[in-house]
Amino acid sequence: MKSSTVSPKKSVQSYDYLDRIVGILRKYALIVALIILIIVAAFIEPRFISFQNIRNVLNQVSVIGILACGMTFVIITGCIDLSVGSVISITGIVVIKMVKRFGDFPGIIMALMLGALFGFLIGLVMARINGRLGESFMVTYGAQTALAGLAMIVSGGLFLMSDTFGFFSRIGKGANPIVIFLALILICQVFIKRTTFGRNIYFLGANPEAAKLSGINIGRYRVLIFTLSGAIAALAGIVLPSRVAAANPTAGVGYELDAIAAVVVGGISMSGGSGTFLNTLMGVIVIGVLGNALNIMNVTSYPQMIIKGIVIAAAVSLDMWNRSISEGKEILKNA
C-alpha cells in the first residue's frame, strides 16, 4: 500500500493496466493456449479446422471423455479411481460375448451392471475403511491389477470380434460416441448442480468430517460414487469395442491416466470439493486438440508423451498459481 502512494501516479496506472492484462491471460490461459494451438495448427494444415477434422477430434476423445465424467465425480469427492481402465477391458469383452449370446439390450445391460458391481465393491471397501485419496489410490490400484488379470482369464487372452450389424454395432458408429459423451457431460452437470446429491458430493469432498457431522451418510455416498464411476467406465467399455467392432483384454490399459489427465488439465483440484463438468469438457477438448494438432504436425507418439506430461504439469501449475493469487486477495480483503 505504502509503495503505491509513494510512486508516481502514471506508473501505477500503467502497472495496473499491465496487471489486468496479465490477470486476464492468467485466468483464461487454458482457453488462450487452446486458441493459439488451433491457429498454429490451422496455419500449418488448413484442413485442421475442417468440419471433418473437428468431428474426428471429438470422436477420438469421446471414450476418454465418457471416462472422465466418472472420474470427475470421484475426484470431486477427494478420491481417485485407477480401476476404470481395467473395467473398460473386461466390460468390452463381456459385452461382446453377452450380445452374441443374449442379444443387444440384455448384453449391454449386463455389461453396465457388471461395471457398476465392480464399482460397488470398491465403494464398499472404501466406505468400510473410510478412506480418502491415499487409500482409494491403493485400493483401486489393487482392483486394476485384479480386473486386468480377470479380463485376460475371461477372454483367454484373445481378441474378440463382434457382429457388424444390430444395435450394439451402431453405438460406436458415426457421431454417436460424441452424442453420448456430450449428453453425459450435460446430464452430470445438471445432476451435480441442481440436486441435493450433487451439493452433498461437494461437501463430502471439501470436508468429510464436517459432512459426516452434519448428518450426511458419507459411507453411502462413497459407495454410490464408485458405483457410478464403475457404471460410466462400463459405458466407455461398450462404446470402445462397438466403434472398432472388436474387444481386446488389454484395450483399456492407460485409459484411467488419460481420464485423470483430462480432469486435472481442466482445472479440477485433486484435493476435492471443487470443479464442474465444464472443466472436464474443457480438459478433454484440450487433450484431444493437442493430440490431433501434434499428429497433424507429424509429431510421433513418443515425443507426444513427453509433451503431454509437460502440458499436465503446466496446466496444473497455472491452476495453482491462479488459486494462490485469488486466495491471497481474499485474505487481503478480510484484513
Add this chain to the structure above:
Amino acid sequence: MLEKASILNTIKNNIVVLALIGLVLIMSILSKSFLTVSNIINILTQVSIYGIVACAMTFAIICGEFDLSVGSLLAVVTIVFIDMAKNYGFIAAVAASLLIGALVGVINGFLVSRVKISAFVATLSLMVSLKGLALFYTNGKPINYVHDGMYNLGNGSFLGLPYIVYMFFGFIAVSHIVLKYTKFGRNLFATGGNMNVAKMAGINVVYYKFIIFVILGLVTSFAGMIMACRLNSGNSLFGNDLAMSVVAAVVIGGTSLSGGRGSAIKTFLGMLVIGVLFNALLILGVQANWQDVIKGLILITVVSFDAFFSGKG
C-alpha cells in the same frame, strides 16, 4: 477389555511379521523346494533392486508424499547408463545417471513443495514425460552393452550372497539409522504427521518435502544403474510396475499412507512378504493372470487392514 485391546495392539504392530511367518510355514509344507538356501537367496536377489527404491519411498511416504515417476526414471536411467557406458565409459555413465536422477527429483520436489501441486499429479506428469523420453531415445527397442566389470557388479557374489543383496541390506541399515537416530529423520516424521504443527515448531517443511524427492531421484538412479549392470541392457519397459510394487511393499510393511508413521525395517519386511508371495505363486505354478488377480486382492486386503488398524474404520 484391556487384555483384548493389548492383544489387538500386538497383532497390529506385528501383522507383517505374522504374515511372513504364516506364508513361510504354509509354503514349506506345500513345497519341498521352498525352504532351501538357494531359493531364499533367489528371493532376496529378486527383491533387492526394487527394495533399494523402497527405502527412499519409505522416506517419502513417512513425509506424507509419494512418487509415481520412479518406474519411468528407472527406465530412462538404464538406457542412459548403458548408452553412456558404451560410448564414454563407466564414470561418465554414473555421472550422467546421477545427474538425471537429481534433476528429476528437483523437478518433482519443486512442483510439490513450491508450486504445491499434489504429489500424485506432479509425479504422474513426470511419469508420462519420462516414459515418452525413454521410448523416444531408444525408439522402443532395448539397447545392450556387455562389459565384464559391470556384469560382475550386477551378478557377482561374495560369500554366496550377490553384491546387490548387500547393497539392499546397506540401504535398509542406513535408512533405519537416518530415520531413527537423526534430526533429519525425526523432522521427516514430524512433517508427515502434522505439517502445520511441524511448521509452527520451526521445521522447514518445504525443504523436507523438496529433499525427499531429490533423495528418491538419486536412489532410483542408483537402482537403475544396478539394474543395467545386472541385465547388461537398457529398456524402456523396465520399471513399469516399480512405483506400485514399491508403494505396496511400504504399505504392506505397515508404513501408513497418511504419513508420520513407519520404519525402514517395516519396509524390509514388506518387501520380503511381496518377494515370498511372488515366489510362492511361481513355485505353486499359478497361472500368470490368476497371479494378477491374487496380487490385486491381497493389496486391497492389506490396505483395508492398515486403515482398519490405524483406527480409521
